[in-house]
Amino acid sequence: MIKVFKYCFLDLIRSRWTIVYLLFFILTCGGLLYLSGDSAKVVVSLMNVVILLVPLISMIYGMMYMYQVRDYVEILLAQPISRKSIFGGYVLGLSAALSVSVALGILIPLAFYDAPQIMSAQWLMLTAISILLTVIFSILASWLVLANENRLKGFGLGLFIWLLLAVIYDGIFLVTLIALEGFPIERLALSLTLLNPVDMGRVLLIFQLDYSALMGYTGAVFEKFFGTLSGSLIIGGAYLLWISIPLGFLLRKARKKDF
Amino acid sequence: MIEFKNIQKKFGKQHVLHGIDLKFNQPGIFAILGPNGSGKTTLIKSLMGMVHPTGGQILIDGQIKQGNEYRNNIAYLPQIARFPENLSVNEFLDFIENIRGKATRKVELMTAFGVNEFADKKLRALSGGMRQKVNLVSALMYDTQTIVLDEPTIGLDPVALIALKDWIRKEQGAGKTILLTTHIMDIVEELADEIVFLLDGKVYYRGSQQELLQKTNTPSTEHAIAQLLTLKKAS
């Protein structure tokens, strides 16, 4: 797996699209830092970019790359290694290359502009969320590629999943909250947040950015949850599930699939 | 020795292989022929573990095929020559060697197919013919008892084609078992010891070229195959 990972990573970091992705983040982050001059404000603006675009780009780019891998994977399947090693290696390589792009894209401009901020909780959290979302959506993308030989259908499903998690889900969320207006629904709101990795990332960032004070009583309930050890464990667990369940689906599909 | 026992394969409702029984227990070149969709590639992929048969067994040296290690003894040339785009030819071959171990015949093959000239180029910059040469190198660079070639001649220039034929003959001489699919009958006539003709997922004919010519009473293998097909249609 490590061998496959190594060459996949090598292949990807040389891809012009990976470089475009890196440059996009360097320009966005650098531009915002330059224009606003306040690294604390830039975190807020970048948060919206990260929440919306990191999943989208990981999904689309992940699918583009994995469909390309699909074209030549027979050569690897003919080698005496397991499918798990091959696809495990590719998912790892894809996640790693995109994560490196996005992390460097955020941190390089920051290092030039306001180096001590790199160790601040806000920026670390922003980078961590970016990486988590990259990994999750790379796995989802790879799974969709293996599950759909028809590329058009694959990309369609990928876009739909992105739209669902990044946008539509919150609409359903809101409708639920409105429908249950007047009931004590903090726990429900909390559970609904934990079910969606994008929302979870957003809320974690909001708490890190000290927006929690905006949230009044509800915020107190949430912050209490996020602040405790069991809360952190649940969040960690939720992210772990969001990585391991799609990964399980992916590896199962890889094992059963006819190439 | 490779043996297919009653191999079945369905893709959904589509029944591709209807109980294939085949045994390759002696050295030689076996041309697997058949029209498009007859199941040639599916059969080969079943051997390589890329396709899971819905029924039947594949035996390798008398043992039921399992795990991944058996592929150490099979060289496989896939039909479509595609590669990681941003690696150079050398890096890609390194990649394979990293997985499978040091290749004993890499240098020899690279010289034979003239791959050295573009060994440092990125794979995405190569033409179709060049890719097929890289494909051949990566497939044949291990010294294996069984060699499986799926349409090996696609896109090859005459020089490379001669080099390929020479290489196949050499391997034949070395006592290897070579399975070959192609649509080019000249190659079959020139190289094949035996012909396996698949039709609609069944073995329709198996035997030597001479037998085939005698049976069909035709001057060339090409005609013989064409006759087999028309007979089938008539029935």
Add this chain to the structure above:
Amino acid sequence: MNKDLVVILIVLVWSAAASAKEWEVGSSQAVASISQAIEDASPFDTICVNAGSYTHTSAVIINKPLTLIACGDVSIIAAKNAGIFEVRADSVTISGFTLLNVEKSYTKDLAAIWVDYATHFTLTENTIRDCFFAIFCTKSKNGYIAENNITGNAVQEHSSANAIHLWYCDSMTVANNMVEHHRDGIYLEFTDNSTISGNMSRHNLRYGLHFMFSNDDLYEQNTFTYNGAGVAVMFSDHIAMVDNHFLENWGRASYGLLLKEIYDSKIEGNLFEKNTTGIFSEGSSRVAFTENTFEGNGWALRMRGSSMDNEVSQNNFVANSFDVATDAKKDHNTYLRNYWDNYEGYDLDKDGLGDVPHRPVNLFSYLVSRIDESIILLRSSFIEVLNFAEKVAPAVTPTNLIDEQPLMKPTYNHD
């Protein structure tokens, strides 16, 4: 100035100085204790307390018009269960002392300086540390409280008291004091016609400044920062709030300025920066909000539906999460000619006013006012889409909450 007046003044001062006697108090002086000096002194005398540390056995009662001055570093430590000075005569001055350790009490309002039924007193340049109440004035008039530096040690609201507390007072001036770490920084209860200016009030547990039932007061050029709940002005009218800074009052129940039942007042030229809520208004009427700047707040202005006939104009709204929030279906306040940084209109006739009206309430701020929990969707992409749709075709937000002439550029620069 009139020449005759100058002459008269000089004569007056000279004669007063000639008649008033100055007393020295100190360990090396004839009079060793302050209370002895007070007893000995005649009205309008000056008592000069020499440098040193004085521990009292009970509160010192000042019952005649006297001037008490610290000559050097004088620190006075309170007696157990007692205050330090009790002013019970008019025209008393207490200046330059360091007053320490008035204990907290649940039964008595113990204060470093308690002024009771007195007028024309002056409390200046005192340093007051770790006291329950620092300065406590009851039923007094025409007091001047300035340049004091007051630091408490409040930890819990119920067991702490206020730095400067005025109860049933009139015509007071509280200027340029520093008050911190008390329950409230400055508290006015039933206190009219007073001026609070140039003070710095910070790190107080509850309010930096607190008005209750006090009318016709002015507070200006104060800074309120890092207070538990900001500044509260309640059940009062004719209050002028001018040129103050409300900074970083950040917390769940925290406001820059909390208005409750306030009438006929003006809020002008203030800066609200980085507060959870810039101004929270409940049941306020006829208040003019003009030329204020709201920057980087969670909510700049929260108007509960019970607030009406207020006028919001010439203000700047910059970089707030929500500019205006209301829970009302219909709004009864006027919004005109404010600068909104998220205004997307244009100004074709170049008169400095946007040609398209601006709606400062977005859908999400309305939703959050109704359903607390929906704040968890803050900054969600879906919400951005929804806000945009609502902006294009308003369906839910109050249709009449609208600035017909939004400014294209901010109006007013605060220092």
